[in-house]
Amino acid sequence: MGKSIAACISEDKSSGGCRRKFYYVGDGMNQEIFEKNYTMSSLHKAIKVLKAFSKDEPSLSLTELSKKTGISISSLQRFVSTFVYEGFLHKDERTKRYQLGHSLLYLGNLVKEESSLIIVAEPILKKLNEEIGESVSMNIIDGLERRCILNFDSTYPLSTKMFVGDTSPLYAGASSKILLAFMPNVEEYIENISLECITDNTILSKEQLFTELKQIRLQRFAKSNSERVRGACSVSAPILNASNQIIASVSLVIPEVRYSDYDENLLIDTIQSIALEIEKQLY
Numbered sequence: 001m002g003k004s005i006a007a008c009i010s011e012d013k014s015s016g017g018c019r020r021k022f023y024y025v026g027d028g029m030n031q032e033i034f035e036k037n038y039t040m041s042s043l044h045k046a047i048k049v050l051k052a053f054s055k056d057e058p059s060l061s062l063t064e065l066s067k068k069t070g071i072s073i074s075s076l077q078r079f080v081s082t083f084v085y086e087g088f089l090h091k092d093e094r095t096k097r098y099q100l101g102h103s104l105l106y107l108g109n110l111v112k113e114e115s116s117l118i119i120v121a122e123p124i125l126k127k128l129n130e131e132i133g134e135s136v137s138m139n140i141i142d143g144l145e146r147r148c149i150l151n152f153d154s155t156y157p158l159s160t161k162m163f164v165g166d167t168s169p170l171y172a173g174a175s176s177k178i179l180l181a182f183m184p185n186v187e188e189y190i191e192n193i194s195l196e197c198i199t200d201n202t203i204l205s206k207e208q209l210f211t212e213l214k215q216i217r218l219q220r221f222a223k224s225n226s227e228r229v230r231g232a233c234s235v236s237a238p239i240l241n242a243s244n245q246i247i248a249s250v251s252l253v254i255p256e257v258r259y260s261d262y263d264e265n266l267l268i269d270t271i272q273s274i275a276l277e278i279e280k281q282l283y
Contacts, residue, residue: 011250045071049079050088050100055163059097116240117248125250126152128274135253137162138239139175141183141246144193146176149248160232160253165239171195171209173228174236175251181216182238182246201226221268225256233259235267237275242283250275266280 052060052068062080066073080098082104087103097099129152130138137152145167154158170180171193180186187210195204201224203209216222223235236251252271254262 001093003206022078032231032283045069045075046079046083049076049083050104053100055165058093059092059099061095061097063118066096069145090207096282107267116282117278121150121239121248121250123148124274124277124281127254128270129153132252132270135159135162136260137175137253138248139179139251140248141179142167142172144189146170146173146179146249154253156255157256158256160255162253168228169193169196169198172224173247174222174224174234176228177213177216178222178226178236178238178249178251179211179246181203181222182240183242186213188212198224198228199230203227221272223264223268225259235264235271236273237268239278239282247282250278 018267019175048069049065049069052065060068060086062073062076065071065080066076069076071079079090080091083101084098087101090099090101091097092099118138124137125136134154135154136152137148139146139148141147146169148162148164148166151164153161168176170176170183170189180189183189190206190210190213195202195206195209197204203212221235221237223233225233232253234251234253235258236249238246239248239250241247250271252267253268
């Protein structure tokens with residue numbers, strides 16, 4: 001029996017309604033057993049608090065945290081007090097706003113130092129960035145989102161910015177779609193996800209998306225033009241393990257006004273070669 005997607009309804013006060021969340025349940029395990037024995041609702045809420053912070057919103061008040069997480073103020077006060085005590089959050093006593101703390105910085109650096117994927121990929125992607133001058137990134141699946149874990153910015157004045165930690169839906173953009181194409185139970189994901197219009201080029205047809213994902217999986221690369229960010233073109237390739245399971249994606253992101261300066265086939269060959277080089281060093 002393969003993995004399945006279990007669904008739970010959680011109240012989202014920031015949107016005034018309910019939002020359906022999906023997560024993977026291990027082989028042979030049904031949702032009821034998983035929820036009873038393997039999840040802690042309080043821990044899920046605590047993680048939501050930390051994930052509420054972003055590059056665009058590095059500082060949040062208690063009220064803002066409540067709106068973003070759907071957690072009541074009274075419950076939030078206990079979470080943030082514990083996080084402040086442990087160093088995972090910092091509270092500015094003057095403004096009463098919270099920021100991520102230095103304990104997370106230490107843990108993040110520890111992960112970076114010990115992660116074989118990042119250790120292997122970093123010099124390879126940095127070299128590509130220096131040679132081509134365009135933005136290069138590596139991304140993983142985080143829940144049901146794409147998350148950037150490594151990035152080298154373009155050396156050109158005009159570029160598309162991406163930051164480590166940035167997230168986006170799995171159905172928009174080359175770096176996301178390549179991950180989705182190799183994700184287990186992609187059919188269930190497409191069936192249950194709501195496709196939202198991010199730009200005029202975002203795919204909104206589930207049939208069209210599924211057809212494109214099958215082609216992406218077959219050809220082992222994805223490309224996009226302004227699907228998530230207007231004016232940004234990208235090509236992406238998968239990093240797979242020995243069992244042909246997705247680990248990460250590597251991508252080149254180039255402004256549309258400069259994309260025609262390149263041979264697209266050469267860009268695709270280049271990013272595929274980079275992905276294979278990382279795979280070989282990992283395995």
